[in-house]
Amino acid sequence: MQINQNRYQIQGVDVLAMAEEFGLPLYVYDADKIIEKIGTLQAAFQGVTLKIKYAAKALTNVSILKLMRSRGIDIEVVSVNEIRMALLAGFDSGQIMYTPSGVSFAEIQEALALGVRLNVDSLPLLEFMGQTYGSRKPVGIRINPHIAEGGNIKIQTGHADSKFGISMEQRSEIRAIVERYSIPVVGLHIHTGSDFKNADAFLKGADVLFELASDYPDLEFLDFGSGFKVAYREGDHSTDVVELGRKVTTAFRNFCRNYGREIELCFEPGKFLVSESGVLLVNVNVVKQNPNRTFVGVDSGLNHLIRPMMYDAYHEIVNVSNPAGEKQTYSVVGYICETDTLGWDRSLNEVRPGDVLALKNAGAYGFSMSSNYNSRVRPAEVLVYEGKPYLIRRRETFEDLVRNQIEVDFEEEISIKK
Numbered sequence: 001m002q003i004n005q006n007r008y009q010i011q012g013v014d015v016l017a018m019a020e021e022f023g024l025p026l027y028v029y030d031a032d033k034i035i036e037k038i039g040t041l042q043a044a045f046q047g048v049t050l051k052i053k054y055a056a057k058a059l060t061n062v063s064i065l066k067l068m069r070s071r072g073i074d075i076e077v078v079s080v081n082e083i084r085m086a087l088l089a090g091f092d093s094g095q096i097m098y099t100p101s102g103v104s105f106a107e108i109q110e111a112l113a114l115g116v117r118l119n120v121d122s123l124p125l126l127e128f129m130g131q132t133y134g135s136r137k138p139v140g141i142r143i144n145p146h147i148a149e150g151g152n153i154k155i156q157t158g159h160a161d162s163k164f165g166i167s168m169e170q171r172s173e174i175r176a177i178v179e180r181y182s183i184p185v186v187g188l189h190i191h192t193g194s195d196f197k198n199a200d201a202f203l204k205g206a207d208v209l210f211e212l213a214s215d216y217p218d219l220e221f222l223d224f225g226s227g228f229k230v231a232y233r234e235g236d237h238s239t240d241v242v243e244l245g246r247k248v249t250t251a252f253r254n255f256c257r258n259y260g261r262e263i264e265l266c267f268e269p270g271k272f273l274v275s276e277s278g279v280l281l282v283n284v285n286v287v288k289q290n291p292n293r294t295f296v297g298v299d300s301g302l303n304h305l306i307r308p309m310m311y312d313a314y315h316e317i318v319n320v321s322n323p324a325g326e327k328q329t330y331s332v333v334g335y336i337c338e339t340d341t342l343g344w345d346r347s348l349n350e351v352r353p354g355d356v357l358a359l360k361n362a363g364a365y366g367f368s369m370s371s372n373y374n375s376r377v378r379p380a381e382v383l384v385y386e387g388k389p390y391l392i393r394r395r396e397t398f399e400d401l402v403r404n405q406i407e408v409d410f411e412e413e414i415s416i417k418k
Ligand SMILES: *Cc1c(COP(=O)(O)O)cnc(C)c1O
Pocket: 055, 057, 058, 076, 078, 099, 191, 193, 194, 195, 225, 226, 227, 228, 268, 269, 270, 271, 272, 364
């Protein structure tokens, strides 16, 4: 994305022209940005067998999944429907890593019948795997490394009080079950959360897996999950992927030497691959001058982008349609009947009703966490690929909202009884 002659463009396509063509509000994704991020990761991890698995929950549109597949990326999923989505996008079941948290054993069996690989998240599930499949199903094991790292507490997943994974302190319990049923353990997995400040958090996690790996001679992979931090505003810290690559590959090569064999090094980035690629375009409904503040009310809100309200996330906002307007301070709010703030006290080029604002870094956990709250429909999604915008999801309609609802006609019921 760049601003060219004051016009906000994505791969040379004018954002305002897309707003015109596809309507607002609108999610737009830049395929080049995704491809660039894939390249950055691949370049940073030279000299090891690297496998990148895209964490599909960040942005699950089937065309995005197809783009990932076309670039040699595997996929990480957390639900059986994400598995179906990945299959629909053309992934082989062997490329799909399923890492659910606390799902029913029935769903686990459904997933395994589809041929995917599984990371086991609890001792009862490990026991179930042994009882049901004996030594027939290879598994990965998700370890909770007791590392409290990452941004907002809501996105930390690797500390001792997190629900995720099997505690590293239960090492002997894991082994006992594995030995009882001769379960083939082919991988160890951690995912410690999001927004790590530096490479050290990854290295701490890696050390935990290196240590536990000595229990399992048949490993095919170690999976370090994700946690890559993305810069949401200018001056924001982001994970230095080059430094991370240098440190982790060195540690991993040492590990493989000691282990006696080269195995795969896996990462599961979601946010890192898609966050920057996405922008949410919204229309300004009203500019409202209150005694203390000027509010900009837009035709979107936490139903389309919940991260500001859920995680106190900062999304940069720009006035796309008045780029030369004089800067003023505004608070940009959504139309949902809740406290629904998208950006507080932002300096924006003069905002007028009918202007188009862009909320940046909206590719990850934007559309995928959207809802129909307030009976609002979800926006359309557009992917810009090789300089051309493709509609990859139609805007919902009122019919979509009522499709699965069943009306009970109470007056008729009463008259039948009479
Ligand atoms: C959500 C998730 C990821 C991706 O996390 P990001 O912060 O988006 O990179 C990776 N692995 C697992 C198991 C996840 O649940």
